[in-house]
Amino acid sequence: MSGTGVWFVGARGNIATTAMVGARAVARGAVSTTGLVTEREPCTRLDLPEMGSLAFGGHDIRDGNVVSSARELAERNRVPDRETLASVEVDLEGVDEHVRPGTALNCGAATDLADGDPLEVGRTVEEVVEWLRDDLRTFRRDRDLDRVVVVNVASTEPTLADGDRYGSRAALEGAIEDDDRELPASVLYAYAALSEGCPFANFTPAVGSAVGGLRELAEEEGLPHMGNDGKTGESLLKTALGPMFAARNLHVRSWEGHNILGNTDGEVLEDDRNKGGKIRSKGDLLESILPDIEHNRVRIDHTPSLNDWKTAWDYVHFEGFLDTGMTMQFTWQGSDSALAAPLVLDLVRLLTHAADRDESGLQPHLASFFKAPVGVDEHDLSRQFDVLHEYVDRHATLQPEEATTPTD
Template sequence: MTVGVWIIGARGNVASVSMTGARAIARGVADTTGMVTAREPVAALDLPAVDDLVFGGHDIRSQRIEETAEEMAGHGGVVAPDTLDAVREDLREIDERVELGTARRCGEAVEGMSSETTGEDVSVADIVEEIRADYAAFADSQGVDRLVVVNAASTEPPIPTPGDYDTLAAFETAVERDDPNLPASALYAYAALLDGHPYVNFTPSTGSSLGGLRELAERNEVPHMGRDGKTGETLMKSALGPMFAGRNLRVLSWEGHNILGNSDGLVLEDDANKAGKIESKGSLLDDILGYETHNAVRIDYTPSLGDWKTAWDHVHFEGFLGTEMKMQFTWEGADSALAAPLVLDLVRLAALADERGEGGTMSHLASFFKSPEGVDRHELSEQFRLLYDYAERHAEGA
C-alpha cells in the first residue's frame, strides 16, 4: 500500500527529520529506534511499510528541506552527515512537491517567516479550494492508494471563541462569510476531511478539534486525531503524575521551565502563539491528580540551543504527617529526533484506520498527544493500554 504523506510545515525541523528518517530507513542506513509501530504489539498490525511512504507538503518558507536537514546535522548532530548524504537526492525530489501554503491567522511570528503566502487577499473559500487542489494533484501525480495529512507547522494563537464552530453548518457558514477568525490549521483540516483524507494534528493549533470538523469527520467516515505531540516534559508528567496520585502523595506545586532554540522556540516568543502551547502542556496534571494544584509552565527561546530543548522541573509534594519533600529533574532532548518517529507512527496508524473504514476520532492514539481528542484520561500507562488493546484486537491473524 503506497501512502501519500502531505505535511503542513514540510520545510520545518520536525517534517525534515521525519522525511530524512523515513528515507534513511528505506535505504537501510537507519533503524526504527523511537518508533512505537516498530515494537510489539503494535508491530503486529498490517501497517504500510515506511518504504512505501511518499512525501509532499505545504510551507511558507523558501528554505529547502535539504538545507533544514543540514542545519540538523551541523548543530548537535540530530542527523548524522553520512545519513544525510545517503538521502540528499530523495529530499531534493520531495522538495519539488512542496507547495506554497497559507499563514492565515497564524500570528505575526509565523507570518514573518515569509513575505509570500497564500491567503492575504484571498477568500477563505478560495484558500480551501486551493488546498484541496494541491492534495488532489499530489495524490494523482504520485499514484498513492491513500493520502494522510499531517500538521507539523508552527503553533498558531488559539481561536477566541471555538464554540462558534460547534456544528458543521456553523463552520461552513463561517467559510462562506470569510470569517477572519478561521486559522490555517482548521482550513487544512477541513480540506482534508472534505475529500476523505485522514488528518493528524501534531501541533497545539486548532486543526480538526472544532465540533463542526469532528462532525464532518464522522459524516464522511474519515479518521482524525490530535493535538500536540507528546515528546518531552509533558510525557514525563503523564508518567510521573500517576505515581504521586497512586501513592496518595499530595503535589503542592509543579514548576516547569523550558528552553529551546529552533524555529518553534522563536515562534513561541510571541505571547499569542505561546498561549496555545502553555494550555496543552499544563492542563493534564490536575486531571491526573484529581485536584487543582499550582502548575506553572514557562517556555523561553534560547537561540544557541538549535533543535535541542531542556526542561527543568521542580515538584514540591507532601507526604505522611505533613512532611514536605521535593523532586527535581532535567529533561534534555533533541526536539525533532523525539517528534519525527511519532509522526511516522501516526501516519502508518492513520493509514491503517482509513483502510479499515474507521472514521472519526482515533482515540487509541491518545498516548501520542498532550491534549488527545476524545480521551479524558491522561495517565500514560492507560493511554498505552488503549493502543495495545487496539493492536491486539486488530493484529494480523487475530
C-alpha cells in the first residue's frame, strides 16, 4: 500500500477544488509552496506525506465534476490561473470516479444546493452512515492507500441546538440506530470517518467531531481529529492584532467587522440559521483576548458579483493614555479558496503525522488553523504558533514509535 487519501466533504466545492489543483501543481513543480505552513521551518523537519502521494475523493450533494469546477474558478476568479490549471487537468480527470453522493441532513439553506436527492431521502440515518462508511472503505481499497484523512469543507450548517444529548459514544450510536433525524450531516460524516479509522478535520463552523460521543470514539479508536472553522482572513488578523492591544494596555471599546463575500458560502450564509455559527466563531475569539471589550460585532453579507473573493472592513475604536480616543481601520481582501486550500493540505499532512504516531483525540497544536479550536481556550495567534513549534521540536528528532503527545 502507498499514499495518503484525502476525502473531502464538499468535494466539488471551491476549497476542495483549489486544494486539489494546488496539491498537484506543487507536486509537479508548477507553483511555489507559498501559503503552506508545512513547507516552511520548523514544520519541514517533520516526516510528512509528500504532495505527490495524496489521492483525492469525497462526497458532494451537487452534480458536475472537479475539472469543470476548476475551470469555472479559473474563469470567474482567476484563481487558479489558466496555465496552472492546464498543467494539472489530466491529474484531476480521475477524481470524480471517487466522488460520491452525500448527505445534507439538517444543513438548512445548504440543502438547496443539492442537484438531486441527498442520501437521507428514503434512507434511515443508520443507512446513511453505512453508505458513507462504505464509500470510504471502497476508496481506500481501490486506491490501495495507507490511510485516508477526511476533511469537512462543506457549506456552513445551522448550529446544533442540544449537542449534549450526544455526549457519549453510546448515546450517539443509539441515536443513529433510532433514526434520530435531528442529527446534522457534519456529525454523520465525522462518525463515518472515525468509525473507518480515518483522522478527521472540520474546517467549517458546524459541530462536526466536537460532540462528546465523537470525542470518545476518537479516543477509543486511537484517532486524531480537530476543528472547528478554518481561520483564514479577518479572524486571523483579529488573533494577531487583539493581543497587540492587550499587551500595550490599550482599551478596545468597540470592534466592528463587516464581511462581504460571493460564492455559494456567501449565499448559504444569507440564511440566519446557517449564519449563526459563523458569526459566533468569528466574534467570540476576541472576547477571550480582550475580556474588557465593550462592543464586539460581526456582520456577514452576500455580494454575488465577488464570486470567490471576500472583503472585510474592520473599525477598531480604542482608548490610550489620558483616556485619549483613537481608531484603527483595515481592509482585508482575498481569494477565499486560495487562503483556505493550503491550510486544508497542512491539516491533512499534520493529522497523518499524528495518526502514524498513534496520537489520539484532539490535537491542540493545530489550534492556529481554526477560529474556534475545540478544547483550546487560547486564541492569541503567536501563542498558538508556539504550541505548534513545540510539537515540532518534540517530534522532529524522534522516530514514529518514540514520539508521544498528550491526548484529549
